[in-house]
Amino acid sequence: MPIGRLARLCRLTVKALRHYDAQGLLAPTWTDPRSGYRYYRAEQVSTATSIALLRSLDVPIAVIRSALAAESEQALAAVLGAERDCAARDLAAREQTLRSIERLIRGTDAMRYHVTLHEQRPSRLVGVRGTARAEHLDPDTGTLCAQAEALLATTGLTSDEGLTALFPLDLEDTISVTVGAIISSTVTLRPGTVEEMLPGGTWASTLHVGPYVELPLAYAALLEHLHERGHTALAPITETYLVDPTSASPHELLTRVAVPLDLPD
Amino acid sequence: MPIGRLARLCRLTVKALRHYDAQGLLAPTWTDPRSGYRYYRAEQVSTATSIALLRSLDVPIAVIRSALAAESEQALAAVLGAERDCAARDLAAREQTLRSIERLIRGTDAMRYHVTLHEQRPSRLVGVRGTARAEHLDPDTGTLCAQAEALLATTGLTSDEGLTALFPLDLEDTISVTVGAIISSTVTLRPGTVEEMLPGGTWASTLHVGPYVELPLAYAALLEHLHERGHTALAPITETYLVDPTSASPHELLTRVAVPLDLPD
């Protein structure tokens, strides 16, 4: 069976089949050494069709190769299972994507940030400190939040609002993040607990409604607002998670972003 | 503001920002002609952050460019709306993907096709005929099915099973497809109605459970089975949709694929 016939049978292009030959995914059973013509057997139709199906699912060629090479059913299930997990993560991300675009369309209004200034007394944040990688800021912060939650639960401490995270103003590759609760009472610190003082004075803050991936928009709006007015932001920049992300859907999340300002008294 | 600072502020890489400059997406407000250094303004942080967000949603650079160039809110909404529709389709496809992979994992069993032979008397198929493009075979066939459904409803004809579609054995770029119901009674044909005789004799058939995108697997299994036994398939190859695709979810669909054989009597 020449390449064109196989292509029509399994709904692939001739170019794709030649590519799979070059990649060692599916070689013809016989190639004429003079003409270079590729000839396939009828048994290869189902393999080619499986490849077509997997490729339509965006399974990479390398993964398909290892799936075809799998000797046991279990090995095959392992390869496909990994791919399914991958697809599941992808699906979740896509769902977020869709909602984000919808938000961008519906409310240019919801995307406007109102920046307010307020006076605040110095305060104490009690919790944990760790490092986060800039590329994985959201998940790494999430992990720290969980640790802080666990720690605070054992000490019986609670804050009026949700957890607060402190970030440096400039995001390096790996940054130091502190997460905890703002506490007014005096407590004895347990091992592993970290305490950080937040400066008093004028703070600027804005509210963000929606998933955490969109938080950079709030940062940009806040910092631009301050820049326009000639204000200088001090460290740390803080995020307070006013809605519990483990029980609310991402587009319902409410987060306050705030920074202390360097203002003459 | 140099490029590195902007990159950290909006969580983009320096490479990406240079790329956006080259693509005309986001040019620095000033480029030093001697050193080539790019300098950005604070106002560009929010634009860059929006770009970062849209790119994380896989919105192509060309689309972002037109979104940034949109002069009215409506124009912007139109661009983003198109992108949202695109993402929605993508999401639906991904969902299918996930289920298909799960099926591939769970049941290597469910993916096995049992081919049966049976004798059949010549029959008549009454319905509509149209062309379908090989790359859009499933949607084009769906359209024809809807037309056939509408036509049959006006004539009061019903078949015991669902609609049946007839395909040639070899799929060209554009192929002729007939869709309709198999009818035993004699009826007067209305204008626009097409009648086709199906040959009697021995037919081979197999059942496919699941979405239509996986049907090529059934074809491959059926044709390979016949090839192994030295049988020759005749045209047309038929698909009978035993479960209504408009009311059932794709993984519940049941389809019979059948072909007449060229057997000596």
Place this chain on the structure above:
DNA sequence: TTGCTCCTCACGTCACGTGAGGTGGC
């Protein structure tokens, strides 16, 4: 013999990432 199929380069797509090798800015 005609027309169709098939062949092999070589390059394009898309949004960057990855060095190499070098220079500017504080």
Place this chain on the structure above:
DNA sequence: TTGCTCCTCACGTCACGTGAGGTGGC
């Protein structure tokens, strides 16, 4: 002055698609 940031090529990634220019097979 040191070390960091920034620069520009040039090439790689991934799974093919798109011609160009030519030949084999029925």
